[in-house]
Amino acid sequence: MTSTSTSTSIAFVGLGAMGAPMAENLVKRQFRVTGFDMRESARDALVAAGGHAAASAGAAAEGADALVLMVVNAAQARAVLFEAGALAALAPGASVILMATCPPGEVEAMAAEVTASGRHFVDAPVSGGVTGARGATLSIMVGTPADSFALVRPVLEALGDKVFHVGEKPGQGATVKTVNQLLCGVHIAVAAEALSLAEKAGIDGRLLFEIMGGSAASSWMLRDRGPRMHEPDPMVASAVDIFVKDLSIVLDAGRAAKTALPLAAAAHQMFLAASGLGHGARDDSQVVRAYRALNAKPANDP
Amino acid sequence: MTSTSTSTSIAFVGLGAMGAPMAENLVKRQFRVTGFDMRESARDALVAAGGHAAASAGAAAEGADALVLMVVNAAQARAVLFEAGALAALAPGASVILMATCPPGEVEAMAAEVTASGRHFVDAPVSGGVTGARGATLSIMVGTPADSFALVRPVLEALGDKVFHVGEKPGQGATVKTVNQLLCGVHIAVAAEALSLAEKAGIDGRLLFEIMGGSAASSWMLRDRGPRMHEPDPMVASAVDIFVKDLSIVLDAGRAAKTALPLAAAAHQMFLAASGLGHGARDDSQVVRAYRALNAKPANDP
Numbered sequence: 001m002t003s004t005s006t007s008t009s010i011a012f013v014g015l016g017a018m019g020a021p022m023a024e025n026l027v028k029r030q031f032r033v034t035g036f037d038m039r040e041s042a043r044d045a046l047v048a049a050g051g052h053a054a055a056s057a058g059a060a061a062e063g064a065d066a067l068v069l070m071v072v073n074a075a076q077a078r079a080v081l082f083e084a085g086a087l088a089a090l091a092p093g094a095s096v097i098l099m100a101t102c103p104p105g106e107v108e109a110m111a112a113e114v115t116a117s118g119r120h121f122v123d124a125p126v127s128g129g130v131t132g133a134r135g136a137t138l139s140i141m142v143g144t145p146a147d148s149f150a151l152v153r154p155v156l157e158a159l160g161d162k163v164f165h166v167g168e169k170p171g172q173g174a175t176v177k178t179v180n181q182l183l184c185g186v187h188i189a190v191a192a193e194a195l196s197l198a199e200k201a202g203i204d205g206r207l208l209f210e211i212m213g214g215s216a217a218s219s220w221m222l223r224d225r226g227p228r229m230h231e232p233d234p235m236v237a238s239a240v241d242i243f244v245k246d247l248s249i250v251l252d253a254g255r256a257a258k259t260a261l262p263l264a265a266a267a268h269q270m271f272l273a274a275s276g277l278g279h280g281a282r283d284d285s286q287v288v289r290a291y292r293a294l295n296a297k298p299a300n301d302p
Numbered sequence: 303m304t305s306t307s308t309s310t311s312i313a314f315v316g317l318g319a320m321g322a323p324m325a326e327n328l329v330k331r332q333f334r335v336t337g338f339d340m341r342e343s344a345r346d347a348l349v350a351a352g353g354h355a356a357a358s359a360g361a362a363a364e365g366a367d368a369l370v371l372m373v374v375n376a377a378q379a380r381a382v383l384f385e386a387g388a389l390a391a392l393a394p395g396a397s398v399i400l401m402a403t404c405p406p407g408e409v410e411a412m413a414a415e416v417t418a419s420g421r422h423f424v425d426a427p428v429s430g431g432v433t434g435a436r437g438a439t440l441s442i443m444v445g446t447p448a449d450s451f452a453l454v455r456p457v458l459e460a461l462g463d464k465v466f467h468v469g470e471k472p473g474q475g476a477t478v479k480t481v482n483q484l485l486c487g488v489h490i491a492v493a494a495e496a497l498s499l500a501e502k503a504g505i506d507g508r509l510l511f512e513i514m515g516g517s518a519a520s521s522w523m524l525r526d527r528g529p530r531m532h533e534p535d536p537m538v539a540s541a542v543d544i545f546v547k548d549l550s551i552v553l554d555a556g557r558a559a560k561t562a563l564p565l566a567a568a569a570h571q572m573f574l575a576a577s578g579l580g581h582g583a584r585d586d587s588q589v590v591r592a593y594r595a596l597n598a599k600p601a602n603d604p
Contacts, residue, residue, distance in 0.1 A: 104503065127517055127518065127519075128517075139513065139516070139517055141513065162513075162516065164509065164513050166505055166506075166509060166510075166513070167503075167504060167505060167506075169504070171503070172503055172504065172505055175499070175500060175503040175505060176500065176505060176510065176513060178499070179496045179499055179500050179505075179510065179514070179519075180513075180514060180517060180518075180519045181519075182492070182495070182496050182499065183492060183493070183496050183514060183519035183520075183521075183524070184518055184519050186488070186492045186495075186565065187489070187492070187519070187521060189565060190484070190485060190488045190489070190492075190565045190566075191485070193484070193488075193563055193564070193565050193566065194481045194484050194485050196561060196563075197477070197480070197481055197484065197552075197555065197556060197559065197561050197563060198477060198478065198481050200559040200560075200561045201406065201469075201473070201474055201477040201559060202469060202471070202474065203468055203469060203474055203477060203478060203481075204468070204469075207466065207468060208468075208478060208481065211441065211443065211464075211466050211468070211478060211482075212481070212482060212485060214441070214464065215429055215430075215441055215482060215522070216429065216482075216486055216522045216523065216526070217429075217481075217482045217483075217485035217486050217489070217522070218485075218521065218522045219485075219489060219520065219521035219522070219524075220517070220518045220519070220520045220521070221518065221521075222485070222521075224518070250499075253499065253503075254499060257499065257502040257503060258502075258597075259498060259499050259502045259597045260596045260597055261495055261498075261499060262495070262568040262571070262572065263488065263491060263492045263495050263565055263568050263569060264492075264495065265568075266564040266565050266567075266568045267565060269564070270564065291562075294562045295560075295561045295562055
């Protein structure tokens with residue numbers, strides 16, 4: 001990959017809620033972007049935004065200098081690389097940039113296969129959600145050798161404004177993202193647990209979160225998700241089942257590293273119970289329903 | 303109690319790190335303050351600040367319009383009220399303002415005995431620490447009937463700038479304070495848990511907290527205690543054993559209300575283990591030592 005964006009061709013696979021605006025941000029920065037997604041409408045939207053579309057992941061990767069993977073999980077990333085032929089189609093010395101949230105162990109394994117083919121592998125998961133993807137304000141946590149990092153840095157800086165090189169080993173970016181999800185998941189669950197105890201004592205939950213949000217007891221998640229715990233069915237910003245999955249990744253990472261994570265394990269049980277109670281597709285603030293199932297909100301409360 | 307502070311006499315028992323500056327703030331607002339503490343030096347300091355001192359808690363309360371209790375725990379509060387004779391010494395219709403952190407159930411029981419004597423009982427625990435006590439910027443969470451609240455409001459507003467009337471029942475203030483400690487304790491423990499997983503993967507802990515502190519994974523406690531987890535023996539802002547006690551109060555409150563608190567229970571075990579390992583008097587950030595004992599930080603790390 002050369003240092004000027006106009007001469008750098010990027011294959012982008014996975015044009016979903018996050019991937020579509022990310023690919024468009026690369027187009028805006030003058031990269032030559034060829035996208036692929038199973039949905040024709042997603043491919044058409046990229047073309048309308050000034051990019052190119054290919055009929056398959058392998059075709060998108062043909063001769064490209066970099067391949068960005070913004071797919072759903074590690075299984076899809078492997079399918080694109082090894083079954084759809086995208087890895088073999090890339091230019092020699094090209095970079096594979098994995099930005100999906102994947103278990104650290106699977107990222108390490110993928111990295112070994114990719115580097116064996118003579119390509120660079122950049123473990124680069126993101127946080128910041130759809131808002132960050134649209135505004136190019138994502139946080140990007142990068143695990144890759146310094147030379148690979150230097151190569152892809154212009155691409156990453158077109159997508160996020162907080163690019164952290166957290167380590168030389170692929171899997172370390174995924175670990176930091178995993179730790180991020182550990183904290184987020186526990187913070188949401190403990191806000192619901194706090195609300196559950198207060199409601200039993202007849203405390204108004206809205207007043208509770210107003211007080212807690214301005215004190216040392218505050219967290220970003222308490223301020224964001226707390227108010228939605230009082231709505232019967234809030235708009236879904238991120239679903240309960242996403243945390244069922246992400247806290248599974250956290251616990252798998254702990255198992256692989258032989259690291260006991262008692263709080264993450266307990267929080268996972270509560271998201272799992274909320275999903276089992278039929279609320280998996282609801283907003284993740286609704287983990288509070290698992291606490292209410294356990295701790296029966298008093299009948300005289302709204 | 304009348305509405306002007308100059309004609310209101312206040313007995314103040316417990317002139318410790320929090321109580322001393324609180325009593326001085328009442329003096330500054332022109333209340334007539336008579337203090338008692340076991341330590342002569344504490345009594346002398348109040349006199350030097352313009353207050354009065356008494357030789358016993360009972361003597362301090364003699365004819366007072368209000369009694370502020372800023373003692374260590376519920377047992378001390380009971381001793382002052384019922385054994386040292388402070389309750390009987392108060393003016394008829396006076397107010398007892400309990401500002402120490404006590405279990406909600408014990409607050410309810412004390413309130414019943416105090417109101418049976420014809421006095422008001424105001425459950426009013428605080429948060430904000432020594433800084434808040436000095437600057438009169440405490441948060442005060444008040445559980446008491448509306449008429450009792452109206453009576454003592456000028457006193458409370460001399461001590462804190464965020465006075466919340468959270469409910470009509472004594473014990474509800476203590477519950478909100480309990481919920482505050484639940485959140486604080488879990489947030490400290492989960493920051494240590496997150497660090498533990500990251501260190502196993504060779505991630506620099508300082509960089510980790512820098513990234514997390516600016517993301518949706520942030521909490522007030524992560525930003526405050528996180529950096530101290532990297533110091534071998536940081537200055538003690540609040541000790542591990544304080545959370546051993548406060549999370550015990552949280553779990554007792556849960557037991558009394560028949561409310562399951564899985565995250566608080568797991569966090570309590572970690573503070574308990576840290577204390578059992580001999581670190582009870584260290585800064586509460588050192589709960590990370592319990593995680594390190596469990597999860598053996600790699601030998602090649604600092």
